[in-house]
Amino acid sequence: MKIIEVKGDTFCIDTGRTYLPFYKINSNEIIMLDSGLEKGERQGIEKLLEENNLKIRAIICTHAHVDHIGNNTYFKNKYSCIIAMPTYEAMLCSSIVNLKGYYSMLSLTEIREQFGHMVCETDVMISHSQSFVEVCGIKFDIFHTPGHSAAHICITTPDEVCYLGDALVSYETMSGAKLPYAYIVSEDLKSKHKLYDLKCSKYIVAHKGIYHDITELIGANIEFYKAIALKVYEVIEDGMTMDHIRSAVTKNFNLRINTMARYGLIERLLRPYVEYLSEIGSISLQIEDGVIKYSKY
Incomplete structure (x- = not known):
């Protein structure tokens, strides 16, 4: 794992599988955007933070999927950090019973064993009408992109770097993905079209890329998801x-x-x-x- 400088006080951790951005409040305090996967990522993230004398003051989450909030509770307990998340996503991961709404094919026992670490307490709820959230005295712009999940958001740092989470996937991911996930495909495609309106200096895609311009990537994503739907139709x-x-x-x-x-x-x-x-x-x-x-x- 390594830390990549993106712009100004915005950096990201390359876990090998994902990019996890963070914003430096000062020389040793950061606000993370998503917390990553527990299995295969937690130890490396923790080691990297310790080596660079960085402590987490807050985590702002794009959505409540296991690879984006897997370390929320662990880091909250370790650093006493604040967690901010879209309201619906926060409710989803607020209990094992609520997680059953997403992992409907699994029993409560299986969910508890495999995904119990996703349960976390959210301190700051981000409503569907909010255009920004202020955390630790720092303002982050919010762009709502439902579809990949019910209340997915994109987050822009004060450096005009937008973290797109899973609203888009990289060219590399598209080349290997067989059945990419969207909670509601039609809404996901609408949100991808909305991304044409974003005007930022840089963009970070969770899986996995950093771009100056996403115009072509948006179009490629839209065509990619439609092509997957066509492949399903054909069978x-x-x-x-x-x-x-x-x-x-x-x-x-x-x-x-x-x-x-x-x-x-x-x-x-x-x-x-x-x-x-x-x-x-x-x-x-x-x-x-x-x-x-x-x-x-």
Whole structure:
């Protein structure tokens, strides 16, 4: 792992898998934007901070996914730092029971064992109408981009560096992603279009890039997600159930399902694309003998 200078007091930690930005309040205090993954990242992040004599005063989170808030509670306990997050995202990760709303395929016991570390107490709630949040006396602009998650936000530091979180993915990620996640594909595409309105000096993508201009990247992302939806459409045959579609996508996309957690993950990845195809009128659904079946128009 290493620290990358971005601009002014804005830096980011390259974990090897993600970019986690932070803003320096002074020589040894920082505000992190997301806290990263527990497994495979926590030790490296902690070591890097200690080596550079940096202490976390606050964490502002883009959304409540495990690779973005996995260290919230750990760092809050260690540094007594403030956590800020969009209101809905904060409620999602406020308890094991609420996490069940996202990890619906898993039992409470499985969620507690695998994702219990995601549960955290949020100190500052960011509403859907807020255009900025002030943390530790420093103002960060907020740009709302729902779609990847229900209340995903982008965060701009005082250096005019915008952290896009998962609102976009990098070219490198697009080259290897088989079934990229969007909670609601249609809303995610709308938010990607909204990003054309952003005017910042630099942009950081969590997975994984730093850009001066994102105009071409936005277009590439939109086409990429639409192409994935088309690939899903192409495997659907008339009268398929969701299980049949999942089986066909698993085979055609060369995915692997060998645990309940993996089964639930593929379910969360796939269903939004099927819903999107229904929304845009590419497929229809009907109930036959109590079973939902999908067909092409």
